[in-house]
Amino acid sequence: MSTRRRDFLAATGAAAAEGNLHAQDSHGHDHQAVPSDPALRVKALESLLVEKGLVDPAALDALIDTFEHKVGPRNGARVVARAWVDPAYKQRLLAGAAPAIAELGYSSQHGEHMVVLENGPKVHNLVVCTLCSCYPWPVLGLPPVWYKSAAYRSRAVIDPRGVMREFGLELPEDVEVRVWDSTAELRYLVLPERPAGTANLSEDQLAALVTRDAMVGVAKVTAASGGQA
Amino acid sequence: MFAEPWQAQAFALAVKLSEQGHFTWKEWAETLAAELKAAEDRGQPDDGSRYYEHWLAALERLVTGRGLADRPALLARKDAWADAYRHTPHGKPVVLNVVLNRDAPPDTSL
Incomplete structure (x- = not known):
């Protein structure tokens, strides 16, 4: 024992x-x-x-x-920061997430497929698991309570903007919202937009801004965010 | 992350049994989803705080369904643990053989 x-x-x-x-x-x-x-x-x-x-x-x-x-949203934050500073890495990440994530030492033993979804000025991605609680463990750890709640699981698909508003995220009408339903075999990580005013930050400083909520898609990364993941 | 230690143990049991091939993770997700759906159908939509109770129910369903242990054995073992707690003096580690040898004097070497 x-x-x-x-x-x-x-x-x-x-x-x-x-x-x-x-x-x-x-x-x-x-x-x-x-x-x-x-x-x-x-x-x-x-x-x-x-x-x-x-x-x-x-x-x-x-x-x-x-x-x-050892596993938690800090892993995902390092993946995001690397993608922001290294265009070649970002390309590899979007082309095949699992191997690119494994480059940083984070891998899954379950062999499920990972997809990274890139946010942009006109596209915002939101991740949910409507049936249970599938979640990208190697990069985000275990999901927060709200991700597992019946309310989030059902409403994220029906009313994504309403859900995001409750998290304090109001998106302009001309931004397309894409909702992704995770499964046991397919998990998603959102690559948020790099915030303005961060050109001088190091990769580590950038990683510190990236929150769990931003990587699920219920928040954006701002130059003042971070520290809560 | 885990509100109580049993939640961590239940989490790890499911992951390890799946890794060892007793069920696929897809089968796991389907079983867990069925438990969550059943709770909603009973009018008990989960706010996330009772999530690991559903997780445990799914685990019991798969463990018994795959013949890894049967329901009577699980119930008997649960009772044995409850008994072990009732018969272990405060401050002593609770071990199952306290119950199995209930008539014997308590092992004070612990």
Whole structure:
């Protein structure tokens, strides 16, 4: 059992102990409160599958660690900044996203197809997964809560401008809005427009401006944005 | 990212089982989508906060559907874990054999 798994159990125990103030049994023994129903179901699944040799607990821990600490929108921001400063890279990125993204060290083990959608003065791209929550993990990490909500999933297609307005993005009427519905096999990353007034910024400084929301298409990158992804 | 540790564990279980070929990611997405749709049809559209409950339901559906574990075994194991918590003194790590050897004196070597 790795340190992380002990942490998980300890954390569960600590949470349980808090609830226990109200749940001590009649003998006054300080036993642990029972975790939530979903937590118990996951423990049942995991312990049975581990016993059968179907999953390796260390591999589960490594995967969780990757998603909690190594994968996130900063990866996508570096891809976007590179595309802004390096026209040849941008060309490769638009022609075949996965290999170009892998050049920066970000790759998927699932083999799903990646497409980069370029925004321009007259075209704005918006990404959704109407059926569940397919999302370009290697470049954006796991999706935010709103991306998974029934409201976003249904409304992004029906009323994309209304959705974007709620995010504070008002697009002129002459800008064409294209909505892209992700699938298990096809994920999208929006390449936002490089904001004006950033000609003197370094690639790193540019990457710092690029937000997760801009790479999903519910925001634009501005010279003052960044830091929230 | 994960509001509670079980969400991370459920996430990782689905990804790893798919990587090992027990189901494709397309099958995963379809099963998850069916769970989300069923919740909406019950009049419980998710605001995203209950997403991992649907994720877990999809995982159980695929695990049992593919014969990796059956429902009675999962239910029995869930009860065993609940029992283990009830019978483990505060501050001690909760391990399943506390329940399996419930009549034996508690292992104080932990």
